[in-house]
Amino acid sequence: MSAPIDLPKWADTVVVPALSVVAAFLVAGLVVLGIGENPLTATRVLLQGSLGTGEGLGFTLFYMTDFIFVGLAVAVAFHAGLFNIGGEGQATLAGLGVALVLNNLTFLPGFLLIPLGILGAAAFGAAWAAIPGYLQAKRGSHIVITTIMFNWLASVLIVYLLVNVLREPQSMNPETRAFPEQSYIPFMHEALGAFGIQVPPSQLNLTLFLALAAAYGVWLLIYRSRLGYAIRVVGANPTAAVYAGISPARIIIIAMVISGALAGGLAVNELMGYQHRLLLEFTAGYGFVGIAVALMGRAHPVGIILASLLFGILYQGGAELAFEQPAITRDMVVVIGGIIILFAGALDGLFRRLVAQAMTRSRLARA
Amino acid sequence: MDLGTIVTIFDSSLRLSIPLLAACLAGLWSERSGVVDIGLEGKMLVAAFAAAAASYAFGSAWIGLFAGIGASIVFALIHGFASISQRGNQIVSGVAINMLAAGLTAIVGNAWYGQGGRTPPLEGEQRFGDVILGHSALVYIVLLAVPLTWFVLGRTRFGLRLRAVGENPAAVDTAGISVTGLRYAAVVIGGVLCGFAGAYLSVGQSAGFLPNMTAGKGFIALAALIFAKWRAWPALGACFLFGLLDAVAIRLQGIALPGIGEVPVQAIQALPYLMTVILLAGVIGTAIPPRASGIPYVKER
Numbered sequence: 001m002s003a004p005i006d007l008p009k010w011a012d013t014v015v016v017p018a019l020s021v022v023a024a025f026l027v028a029g030l031v032v033l034g035i036g037e038n039p040l041t042a043t044r045v046l047l048q049g050s051l052g053t054g055e056g057l058g059f060t061l062f063y064m065t066d067f068i069f070v071g072l073a074v075a076v077a078f079h080a081g082l083f084n085i086g087g088e089g090q091a092t093l094a095g096l097g098v099a100l101v102l103n104n105l106t107f108l109p110g111f112l113l114i115p116l117g118i119l120g121a122a123a124f125g126a127a128w129a130a131i132p133g134y135l136q137a138k139r140g141s142h143i144v145i146t147t148i149m150f151n152w153l154a155s156v157l158i159v160y161l162l163v164n165v166l167r168e169p170q171s172m173n174p175e176t177r178a179f180p181e182q183s184y185i186p187f188m189h190e191a192l193g194a195f196g197i198q199v200p201p202s203q204l205n206l207t208l209f210l211a212l213a214a215a216y217g218v219w220l221l222i223y224r225s226r227l228g229y230a231i232r233v234v235g236a237n238p239t240a241a242v243y244a245g246i247s248p249a250r251i252i253i254i255a256m257v258i259s260g261a262l263a264g265g266l267a268v269n270e271l272m273g274y275q276h277r278l279l280l281e282f283t284a285g286y287g288f289v290g291i292a293v294a295l296m297g298r299a300h301p302v303g304i305i306l307a308s309l310l311f312g313i314l315y316q317g318g319a320e321l322a323f324e325q326p327a328i329t330r331d332m333v334v335v336i337g338g339i340i341i342l343f344a345g346a347l348d349g350l351f352r353r354l355v356a357q358a359m360t361r362s363r364l365a366r367a
Numbered sequence: 368m369d370l371g372t373i374v375t376i377f378d379s380s381l382r383l384s385i386p387l388l389a390a391c392l393a394g395l396w397s398e399r400s401g402v403v404d405i406g407l408e409g410k411m412l413v414a415a416f417a418a419a420a421a422s423y424a425f426g427s428a429w430i431g432l433f434a435g436i437g438a439s440i441v442f443a444l445i446h447g448f449a450s451i452s453q454r455g456n457q458i459v460s461g462v463a464i465n466m467l468a469a470g471l472t473a474i475v476g477n478a479w480y481g482q483g484g485r486t487p488p489l490e491g492e493q494r495f496g497d498v499i500l501g502h503s504a505l506v507y508i509v510l511l512a513v514p515l516t517w518f519v520l521g522r523t524r525f526g527l528r529l530r531a532v533g534e535n536p537a538a539v540d541t542a543g544i545s546v547t548g549l550r551y552a553a554v555v556i557g558g559v560l561c562g563f564a565g566a567y568l569s570v571g572q573s574a575g576f577l578p579n580m581t582a583g584k585g586f587i588a589l590a591a592l593i594f595a596k597w598r599a600w601p602a603l604g605a606c607f608l609f610g611l612l613d614a615v616a617i618r619l620q621g622i623a624l625p626g627i628g629e630v631p632v633q634a635i636q637a638l639p640y641l642m643t644v645i646l647l648a649g650v651i652g653t654a655i656p657p658r659a660s661g662i663p664y665v666k667e668r
Contacts (some may be wrong), residue, residue, distance in 0.1 A: 155645075164631060331469070345463065349455060
């Protein structure tokens, strides 16, 4: 923060996040020990379940797709100096956008309906983020508080709509009717099967490529475009931005719109790719995992992809683990996420200082 | 509406507002000293779990209360270490606290009792019974915390210093008073109050712990804190108002109002969040937080 610790770039981008992940796993291991299970066995089951089989790998990559979107969403806002905790709410609204588009335009062919569904997700997610962005930029209301309130507003709104308006009359479950079949984003095993490549079936669908494209797009935006430069200037120093002829208010709103649209990708993957209907709580807290992903990935798209893979492994492996060792439920992943946020985010300075001290000591030892 | 109904609604509003009030006062102490706390939810949750677990193990609601306060203080100290000693980002730390609490209580609860994260039901001495007018002792302790907070923050030297640390820590430091010490004190007091909030949920209001039983109450408390503009008596009013909304929402379920028809429960549930957003936008009055809140204090070098 205000006490700059000089570290070479490699140490800052690789060593510090790696250290916080290692520390997080050590703490998680202690928790596993604490409830009387063997952490080494748990790790083996986790890795075997997430990477050891083709099917497991498919599920891992499916979760990774979710996390890339929410991680990018948090990261874009970070670059503008904003903390968007509203990923959950934005993704929820994006789900509403998907359902409204797909279930009202059922007559359209798939090649039109799928892009329109994705646009619906992006537009609704963006709109839900734009309001807190506007309030921060023009009215000075703190973005953290407003995005928290908007998360709750979104969850209340979606319950109301699913229970009273969008639910099928005969159905007891608060969910919409199934989307038209031509709007399903193809599963990876189907898409590859069409080319004669056999992969085991899983929830993994072609949205993965959309997520990777979004990561590349965010990289281009942040590091290679005028707008991205303006976003970073506003994030680093809003006062300087004004002198450079950049309007911080405008940039804040734009960054939040992009952030919300990216969070909408979660709805695309979960609903258009897998569930094929809008249902309650499909976001499953992934919006908050996005914060861990962005912090660990140092808000850089490459880092975010790697961090998303790690969390994909944890989620899929965690599901297998809960099956094999019922004492270790999937909540373990939430714990690990929390510890990573604590270590890579809030206690960042502690690890940076430790690394800096270690490097100074080794330099002195050599001299 | 007859008198009986009004009394019933008042009673259930009070019951529902107590956990909000305790958490809101916790946030008030912390934020008045300059430490933003969005981890109220998490601290309430660990307190609720620890209280129910200890009460079940020892057969005493009071031991449960102390365990809940202890667990909440541990989490408050984690937040304090990250945001005061390490000068980390207070929002990030709060998010971490919430996630840790949600995950840990579910895992440990499941490992200990094997009932999907629930504690076994509590009965008899394991719960706080009613003492006066159908309310438990916890209700009165939390209500007492309001004048106490008002008095200590507004009328004592410690309170003056604590508020000064939240507005202008450099001035306090210049006077030779420890900024770190005051902020830790505030964070720990917040931990104690969240302990009361959590214990009330699992050992007072309900008979045991349920996974994620706080269900956003920590955030409503945060909204109430903004509504009360970081002051003790208005905090009582804001929490009672939100408790009343909750009580009315429960009561109006499935009842058609004359002229309006059936009001969806969700519309009433959304009100606290909506009102906070509108208030923060400066449409009705303004809410200005303590000036130094959220900013780590660095001594000049």
